[in-house]
Amino acid sequence: MALSPPLSVADINECRRYPGRLCGHKCENTLGSYHCSCSVGFRLAADGRSCEDVNECHSSPCSQECANVYGSYQCYCRRGYQLSDVDGVTCEDIDECALPTGGHICSYRCINFPGSFQCSCPSSGYRLAPNGRNCQDIDECVTGIHNCSINETCFNIQGSFRCLAFECPENYRRSADTRCELLPCHENQECPKLPLRITYYHLSFPTNIHVPAVVFRMGPSSSVPGDSMQLAITSGNEEGFFTTRKVNPHSGVVALTKPVPEPRDLLLTVKMDLYRHGTVSSFVAKLFIFVSAEL
Template sequence: MIECPSRMEMQSSLKQVQKLLSDQEAAYLQSLRTLRKKLNVLQSAATKETAKSNDGTCLKLETPANGRKLGKAQTPGHEVHFLCDPGYELVGAESRVCQESLTWSGQQPTCQNIDECASSPCLNGGTCVDEVNQFSCICTKGWAGVTCQSPLPTFFVTMTNTSAATSSAAVSPHTVSLVPAVRPSRCTQVQGTTHCTCAPGYTISGHDTSTCTDIDECELFHMGQAGRLCLHGCVNTPGGYRCSCPAGYNVTPDGRNCKDIDECATRQNNCTRDQLCINTYGGFQCVRVDCPRIRNATYSKTSPLRCERNPCSVDNKLCPQAPNSISHHHLSVVSNLSAPRTMFRVSALRPMGDTLRFSLLGRGLARRHFTVQRSDRQTGELVLVSPVQGPATIEAEVEMTELDKRVQLARYITKVTVFISQYEF
């Protein structure tokens, strides 16, 4: 038989429960006060850090030594790009983005000297000496040339001495007029036999041992086992040859190939202050980037190559349909570049919707030679689908649209201008 507790016992139990709840409430309030103090400390620290970041902007980035920095905007969402001077390669991020936390993405890049000797350009035992934007070779005995690629030949003939008259004639000094393609041989007599030799790059001219004729290396070695002597043009010289390049190019340290002259980096251009100098193969282009003038929207330039739409007014219903930003990029390629080939990538940093759509705008050459395809959910690629014979300039526009439940949230236009050179090297 179960006995019911008396009223006194129930009151005592209720008092104990009430005391327990009071203790729990006090402990909870104390925890809240402690948490509030910690939050205040964190908020104070965040406020100081924001103040250090110059009122809602990221800290200014340093320009790497031997390099350049493109872009001055320091507000969230803006990018800064980095380039290195000729002879240096970029190590680290090519671009950094100012994040919502007012910190920059990626690591600060540096420009390191390119080791031109890394590919072992010196042949036949030659020693490579690395220099800024070039190299030089110290050749072993018997070899010459920029990369020690040419042997030092010795041409000689042997003549039997049949008479004193011919012998004395063979060893007497020769008086041959020095013209570019002809020079006298050097003869010596050893045990009744006359040996005649020529300087490197010359050979005995037929039966006349007193005359050395220049060897036309451009004709003789036009297509050797290693290919042509010169990538572009070959000029025969007395005792040798030299390679030539078209305007806008210099001969590379190996003496055979052609290297584009960067007129923008070396200031060999006539671009004005309000223009950007874009280096191309064999030349340069002066480009002026202006923000578009659209009836229902206005734009401001946030970097030398980027324009962003200003905030739309509440009563302007067409403004949100205009592109949020328009970026300009310039590429320089050689003529007849092999295809298919990815030329440019467009990505979304912080997708807001559930769908990203990439498309190629415009018609003409851009449609004929390019297409846009997706490489992953957030990235679209501009792909060259057929080679282009230069010289030519093609402008392609890549559109990236953000959608949420099929409703447009934002549009971004990337204008890619491709400069195709006249030559294929």
């Protein structure tokens, strides 16, 4: 009896015969069987066929915040940080002070901190406003933290204060806190040429004030038809920062025409000649001008 040759058995490629039905993701044929595998971000389930999402956030791949998404994850950063363009997982501090708008975040100085920033003010004369960004001038005269004597008047300026005192010159009497009136002339020949009134004013502005700028207005307390006046700076303008300009027949202004480059105190004397009914009366304004530093 003759023996028949052994029968050869061909492997069945289950993956090709049943596409998409055997495995959730990938099907790999093996001899006599098949094997399921999963894409990146997934793992094989207990049934050996399905794929379930891997929560990568459990392994803390991000330097700050991690959000699991189907098949992957996404890193996020807290406020004040940004995701690195290099690795996409590291959070880098945002230097708010160096941003194009950084110069406008704080009114004086911006200090960067990891994840945030802080505004600061000059060491004296200012305090940080409630919004944490602007600097507010401390009015030393109101708060009483000045050192002016009882005979001096405290005048607040940006970031500081001044103690002021004045005496009426000869032939004048004090008629108000800052005003001197000419006494009756009698037989004094020079007296009629003196101003009828000398008034003291105090004003302040920063070095970065926009010019030209009107800083003072002057004119009679009341005018009558036919009045005219002339305004002139008689002292204190040797460097030519100021000029006078007539606004109408009975009033004029003092204007700053070029910037004062650095903080300083100036005393400007402005004379007004009032022409009324054929007579000339003179009035003088003493302007104490305090130019403060740019904030």
